[in-house]
Amino acid sequence: MRKTLQDLERLCTVDAALADITARRPAMADIATSYALLQRARQAAREVLPGMSFLGDAPKMTSLVQGQPLLGPLLDSLAQPAPELLERFLAAARVILPAAAQAFPSLAPELAKIAVRFDKPDPGADEGPGLAAELLTAIGPDAENGPRPQTIEDIAKRLKLSAPALHMSATETFLAVLGHEASLLEGLVDQNVWRRGYCPVCGGGPDVGILKEGQEDSEFLIAKAGQLWLHCGQCAALWRFPRLRCVGCGCEDPERMETIVAEDDPRPDVERAHLCQDCHAYGLTVNLVDRTDRVNLEMLPISLLYLDILAQERGFTPLAPSPWNTLG
Numbered sequence: 001m002r003k004t005l006q007d008l009e010r011l012c013t014v015d016a017a018l019a020d021i022t023a024r025r026p027a028m029a030d031i032a033t034s035y036a037l038l039q040r041a042r043q044a045a046r047e048v049l050p051g052m053s054f055l056g057d058a059p060k061m062t063s064l065v066q067g068q069p070l071l072g073p074l075l076d077s078l079a080q081p082a083p084e085l086l087e088r089f090l091a092a093a094r095v096i097l098p099a100a101a102q103a104f105p106s107l108a109p110e111l112a113k114i115a116v117r118f119d120k121p122d123p124g125a126d127e128g129p130g131l132a133a134e135l136l137t138a139i140g141p142d143a144e145n146g147p148r149p150q151t152i153e154d155i156a157k158r159l160k161l162s163a164p165a166l167h168m169s170a171t172e173t174f175l176a177v178l179g180h181e182a183s184l185l186e187g188l189v190d191q192n193v194w195r196r197g198y199c200p201v202c203g204g205g206p207d208v209g210i211l212k213e214g215q216e217d218s219e220f221l222i223a224k225a226g227q228l229w230l231h232c233g234q235c236a237a238l239w240r241f242p243r244l245r246c247v248g249c250g251c252e253d254p255e256r257m258e259t260i261v262a263e264d265d266p267r268p269d270v271e272r273a274h275l276c277q278d279c280h281a282y283g284l285t286v287n288l289v290d291r292t293d294r295v296n297l298e299m300l301p302i303s304l305l306y307l308d309i310l311a312q313e314r315g316f317t318p319l320a321p322s323p324w325n326t327l328g
């Protein structure tokens, strides 16, 4: 899909997308600039990570048939992260932490302290790979089964570091590692097999959906206006999903779904939020059908933040909550 969009010259850079957001919605300029810094850093992190996935050069795709994301075993291992993961985490952190410090200047001094701890030449228990392992365990799904069950807040208190800075270091760096994996793995996913509301690579929820031109197979016949592709809020992989189904609960009753657009939107058919009355989740979509302008897929979620505000004011919850789209 990404390749198809590139072939169609439909993609633009992070910088071009940022210029577009700043021009269209000046109030979003600051947050979009911070977001762009981290997106650029995620791209840069790919350059310093090995060209092979954790799953090797010929990963087995059979787990997808059972609805298991490809990186499920990696995520399940976070309570006891493997040395290779720690090595990659530390390599990515060297790129991510300076960008995070630029994006959030108030956290910069604390992020610098964390970077120094990561880079200790002769690291002790709370430094280098030891600290990386503690952080990955704390943000993983299985934290209570780690060798030393503790939260990010516990670690921050013990090491006299800021918990928000430590949390950002852990999550942004891990997301960069996941994004690198997705760039290696997403092309291998059979889009005819995966029909889930979560990412086939990492299991994350979608932060935006993209409607694009495309041939419809029988299951999707109803979607005359374009194929829906979901974009993972964690690793940025793309996958197809039935267009008129709620991603949160599978509801297909059009009476239970409501679409909202911004009041002042000159192109109300382009950017929308879809609210589900059954599960009270909402998803965002961008329609690329019959358009010639370019988009940056990673910047789309921040460009739609005004729709998050409208949907959350109505009491609905994002499909992929993040510090960016979780408002007041």
Ligand SMILES: [Zn+2]
Binding pocket: 182, 199, 200, 201, 202, 203, 204, 232, 233, 234, 235, 236, 237
């Ligand atoms: Zn993902």
Ligand SMILES: [Zn+2]
Binding pocket: 246, 247, 248, 249, 250, 251, 276, 277, 278, 279, 280, 281
């Ligand atoms: Zn629903």
